Every structure is written in C-alpha cells, then in structure tokens.
Amino acid sequence: MHTASGAVGIEWRLRERLQISLEGFFKQYYDIPVSVLTGVPLTCLGADYGSIGEEDLTASGTGRSYGVELMGRWIIPDKLNIVGSVTLYKSEFRNGRGNEYIPSSWDNRFIVNLSGVYDLPKNWSIGAKLSAIGGAPYTPYDMEESSRKVVWDAGGKPVYDYERYNQERLEPYMQLDIRVDKEFYFKKWTLSLYVDLENVTFS
Secondary structure, X not given: OEEEEEEEEEEEEEOOOEEEEEEEEEEEEEEEEEEOOXXXXXXXXXXXXXXXXXXXXXXEEEEEEEEEEEEEEEEEOOOEEEEEEEEEEEEEEEEOOOOOOEEOOOOOOEEEEEEEEEEEHHHEEEEEEEEEEOOOEEOOXXXXXXXXXXXXXXXXXXXXXXXXXXXXXXXXXXXXXXXXXXEEEOOOOEEEEEEEEOOOOOO
C-alpha cells in the first residue's frame, strides 16, 4: 500500500492567552489489499480478519481521508485553562477506480474534545472533559444466509451482508468526566488529593 498526503493551516495568537488554529488535511491511499471474496479492504476488517494467507487478495483498493480541524486554547493565568478541538472528516475507500467511494470503518465524521480547569481559592481546582465522536459505520448481518444450518455450523456465528457493507451507522457517543483537586503545601513536600468521576452522564 502506498500513500500521499498534504496539509495546510493557519494559526492566530493573542498575547499567549488565546490561540486558535485551523488546518485542512488530505490523504490518499493506493494499492490497498482487497479480499477477492468480499470486496472489502483488509484495512477495514481489523480483528475480523484471520491469519495471513487465509483468502485470495488483490491490490485493487484505493482510499482517501480528508477534513478540517479547528483547535483553540484560552488561558487566564492562575485562573482558567481551556483547550478544545473539533475535527470534521470523511474516510472512504473503493474497490477499483471506476466504482463509487463508500465509508471506511473509521468514518466517524466528527470528533470533539473539550477540557478545562478552573482554579479556586485555597488551592482547590475543578476540571471537566467532554468527548464526543460520530457513530461508526457498520455492516448488517445477512439474516437469510446466517439462518442456514450449514453456514452457522461452519463459523458458529452470523455472516455479514457485504452487499450492504458499512451502510448502517451507530449513534454518536458523548462522555463527560469531572475532576476535583485539592493541594496541600508543606515546607518540603506537597500533598495532592483528587476525585475523578468518569462518564457522569452514563453514556
């Protein structure tokens, strides 16, 4: 497999307190190994792929990923520190140059990360982190084929409907974490205590 990539971006700063950057990126993939049986590239199979040499392959796949990323950081010394990023992108592949691109297994479409820490009096601080990601595409099962006894006995599990490869999509996911810190300063050492609550929204 061969790749070609490029990126371009701009950055703006205000007195080291506010920093904003915007970057666009593009990456092209060539000669991706593709399963002759399913028409799916190995890069999309992950843990579903078995031992090397288990099936016939052909280097007929091409792929691309492209998007934009906006990042920002806001600092008020001894008071507030906020860092965030938003990435919008697409990740696609196709088997053969004449076919249409379809979503790869990594095509979540967006990623959002936002974290901040606020310093309180008496060496207390509170922080939070928000993470969100778009739903990943997935391939539905071929229920008719999977219901055949010979198919189930051969694999012990249902088989995918590769005619509808990655045509379904999971729901987006979001997680919020909160952390509270307290520091005690002594003459020769410091004691730090914290409570870290992960996924407080039970996503």
